[in-house]
Amino acid sequence: MLAMEFRGPYRVRAKHKSDPQIEHPNDAIIRVTRSCICGSDLHLYHGLVPDTHVGTTFGHEFTGVVEQVGQSVQNLKVGDHVLVPFNIFCGSCYFCQKELYSNCHNVNSQATAVGAIYGYSHTAGGYDGGQAEFVRVPMADVGPTVIPKDLHVEDAVLLTDAFPTGYQAAEMGDIKEGDTVVVFGAGPVGIFAAKSAWLLGAGRVIVVDHVEYRLEFVRNYAQCEVVNFKEVDDMAVHIKKMTDGLGADVCIDCVGCEAVGNAMQTLTGRYMKLQGGAATVLHWAINSVRKAGTVSIVGVYGPTFNAIPIGNAVNKGLTLRMNQASVKRHLPRLIEHIQAGRISPREIITHRIPLEEVADAYHMFSSKLDNCIKTVLIPPGA
Known part of the structure; x- marks a missing residue:
């Protein structure tokens, strides 16, 4: 698959990497339809987040279509178009039961203070992110949310973070x-x-x-x-x-x-x-x-x-x-606001850039060129 790869501060590129695989019965493989570059990604890009390994794929804001599910997944099926919150969470620990999904106790063995986040260094669990054609989504029964039919995909991707x-x-x-x-x-x-x-x-x-x-x-x-x-x-x-x-x-x-x-x-x-x-x-x-x-x-x-x-x-x-936002807790209210016409999140998107040009996209967003507010990456064929 084609994916963004981190090569060191201020150095990213598009590269072909191995496709992700099901590693646990509750995993899903998602074919990405939209992913964003977040301002938080720039902290990684600039070398300010500890334990960001060369070879990592960033991206914690993404939507996609379910391509494969592990044998334990019950709430998703192949073909579902989903938005994936940036938090990875188990749904059953002390904190998840209080809807503090960003503080999940079971998904990050690297640290006690930081939850797990897609594509956000090994400090945040070491999971690869969604600036790619495909991504492995763990805890697939509790994280991903099926996108309502009347919700635009670019509104949905902004609901991930x-x-x-x-x-x-x-x-x-x-x-x-x-x-x-x-x-x-x-x-x-x-x-x-x-x-x-x-x-x-x-x-x-x-x-x-x-x-x-x-x-x-x-x-x-x-x-x-x-x-x-x-x-x-x-x-x-x-x-x-x-x-x-x-x-x-x-x-x-x-x-x-x-x-x-x-x-x-x-x-x-x-x-x-x-x-x-x-x-x-x-x-x-x-x-x-x-x-x-x-x-x-x-x-x-x-x-x-x-x-x-x-x-x-x-x-x-x-x-x-x-705190980090507990995305899943807010989704019903925020989807209601969008459907009622009170807000159109996708209006902040100023640039839609092919994933192949991810290096240029990071440079533009980081340097605040071309009046850039929010950049969306579009994988091949999406």
Whole structure:
């Protein structure tokens, strides 16, 4: 099969690899119809995620048609067109029973803090991902969801991660009717977090970024206010001036370890790798939210420490909430929103690129060329 292959930081290519095989009775083999490049994939691409092996195939956002099932699989059949959540989970452990699928206890022998994720290094289980013609899907009875007949495949592929992650980011903010919500990051997850804030009752939504075309896109797509942080001297002061001196009710970090805007954080977190990333946005969020407000974190950070102003959070009485999105839990509600016409996720897709050109696709997305917001890879014959 043709698949994306990681060769080292900033080096990926399309290569023919062996087709995946059924390894366990509860596996399925999926013929991929759509896969995405996620902003989180760029952390791998840039060499910031530990234990990312040469030869790995990335891709945790994909849809596909069931080609083969193991003998224990009962809920899928050959020919089903499914969306596959980025979390790999067993469905029966303590955490899965609480619908905390991203925290499944049984699928990642490599670490206790990280669940299992397709195509996201051996730190996240070492499973190959879906930027390929075929992918092995373990725990096939509990993860994949059959795509409703009236749902467009490109809406479905955005239900595997980006939309649910943005929605959970807003949900963890515990937004009350009329709240002012500040979203840091105007990438796909930030865009969906802003849109979801309205769905959850926000009265005002502000998105912060520094890339003008992304700010223009989110302004139009999510009907929100925008701030270019390059034009701001002090982010916390600026947000407080916009909110009668109080600060935002909710701040959401949709950026993570590759944040820019603070030279020291960038040097120690992104280049010297002395921290688990550049925690610039965590500083902004903690310092910009009002007293007794909520900070929601879905940006990806490394497993090592980050120097953050925890004293400020304590003294302000903040609530901090964070996790990887438990995609499966959100799917019924989000599919309903799409079917009701409240949101069209596929409108954020700006580029559809053949899998054969995956190296160019990564370069374009990473370098923010050609006004790229979201890239979808299309395998041969899909």
